[in-house]
Each structure stands twice: as structure tokens, then as C-alpha cells.
Amino acid sequence: MDVPRGSDVIHRIHVAAEWLEEGALIEFELPRNLKCAACEGGGCDACGRSGAVSVRGRKELAELVQVTLPKRDESSLESTASGRTLVIRIPERGGIADSPALPRGLLLLSVVPADAADPEVRRIERPAPPPVITEEEALAEQAAADEAPAAAPPPSAPLAKSRALLWVGVVLVLWLLFLAWLRLSGRG
Ligand SMILES: [Zn+2]
Known part of the structure; x- marks a missing residue:
């Protein structure tokens, strides 16, 4: 002192x-x-x-x-x-x-x-204590982050695929209607 x-x-x-x-x-x-x-x-x-x-x-x-x-x-x-x-x-x-x-x-x-x-x-009120992350939790989060890209495909992929199929279907139907119209109008 x-x-x-x-x-x-x-x-x-x-x-x-x-x-x-x-x-x-x-x-x-x-x-x-x-x-x-x-x-x-x-x-x-x-x-x-x-x-x-x-x-x-x-x-x-x-x-x-x-x-x-x-x-x-x-x-x-x-x-x-x-x-x-x-x-x-x-x-x-x-x-x-x-x-x-x-x-x-x-x-x-x-x-x-x-x-x-x-x-x-x-x-005065004490500031809220920072969230406590135990080591175990931190490791689990790390493992989940490592696995994520391999385990789960991007969520948009199946949606894009079904949209493409829908468009193929629409084009096919229009093409058939076009052929039918040609035949009915006597130009086929
Ligand atoms: Zn003094």
C-alpha cells in the first residue's frame, strides 16, 4: 500500500x-x-x-x-x-x-x-451476462457446421427441377395443340 x-x-x-x-x-x-x-x-x-x-x-x-x-x-x-x-x-x-x-x-x-x-x-441494473457456451456445445456446433454441406443438398434444387418439368409439359401440350390445329385446318 x-x-x-x-x-x-x-x-x-x-x-x-x-x-x-x-x-x-x-x-x-x-x-x-x-x-x-x-x-x-x-x-x-x-x-x-x-x-x-x-x-x-x-x-x-x-x-x-x-x-x-x-x-x-x-x-x-x-x-x-x-x-x-x-x-x-x-x-x-x-x-x-x-x-x-x-x-x-x-x-x-x-x-x-x-x-x-x-x-x-x-x-443501476446489471448488464445481462453474455450467453454462456460450454465447450461441449461449441464442439457440437462446429461438427454440425462441418457436416451440413455434404449431408443436405441445397433446398432450392428439387423445386428448380419440378419447375423445369412443368415447363417441358406446357411446351409439349402447346406443340400437340398446334399439330391438331394444323390437321383440323387442313394444312397438315
Ligand atoms: Zn490531509
Whole structure:
């Protein structure tokens, strides 16, 4: 944890208690100025005695953070509510380091269960998981693709054949009618 990086920051959010029971995925906007984690806002060398750390420039767009809440059962929820804070450590969301080559600090996110979530915190639906193809299924599909051209003739072939036969029949009937007409008109 002692690699050089930007200052660590503290942020506190309230979430609905049932979100914690479900281990919900949430999203919130990260304020630009956050409490310095080293001094908890009291002021230290890391934050220039201000107690606060800026995580982005004034003109930069707001930063959205998504985090999956750790699942809590009822008893651990009670201990969280009675003062034991649940803290999620999120890398690369804290203060910006002096050198751009260094990572940002940690965001120490305190999650407090409440009756209702903070207005800037919202729950988001998890994206649907991609369809799972087991190896066996994938192999079966491959085998089917390999066999297909040899086993089944193109479906249009029988249709084309019967059409050709139909045309031969029509031409034959017309030819016979033509011969009959020649004979009847006395020119045959
Ligand atoms: Zn500080």
C-alpha cells in the first residue's frame, strides 16, 4: 500500500439497506473536492493543511463511480448501522498524483445503510451476462457446421427441377395443340 500515488480520499454515501442485502450495483457522482484520508479532514502535509483533496480539475466533467456493494446479511447490517462503518477501498479514484505516471490515490468509500439512498446515489441494473457456451456445445456446433454441406443438398434444387418439368409439359401440350390445329385446318 506504500507505492507512490495521489492522496487517498474519504467519501461517505447513504444507500438503502436492502441494496446492501442484495449486493446491488450502484452509481454515484464523485464530488470534485473530497476529504483527505490521511488527516480525515483535519489538515496535514498531504493536503496542504486544507483537509480536502481535489480529484479533478475545475473544468473537467463530473466523474461517475460504479461499485458493487458487498452483500451484507441482517446481523452485519445491524453492526454497520450501530456505528461500524463499511468501507470499500476503490483504487484510482482518489487525488491525482504530482506525476501523471503515478496512479491516483484510493477512494475510501464509507457506505452507510439508511431508509433511503442519497439523491446522487442510484441503483443501476446489471448488464445481462453474455450467453454462456460450454465447450461441449461449441464442439457440437462446429461438427454440425462441418457436416451440413455434404449431408443436405441445397433446398432450392428439387423445386428448380419440378419447375423445369412443368415447363417441358406446357411446351409439349402447346406443340400437340398446334399439330391438331394444323390437321383440323387442313394444312397438315
Ligand atoms: Zn490531509
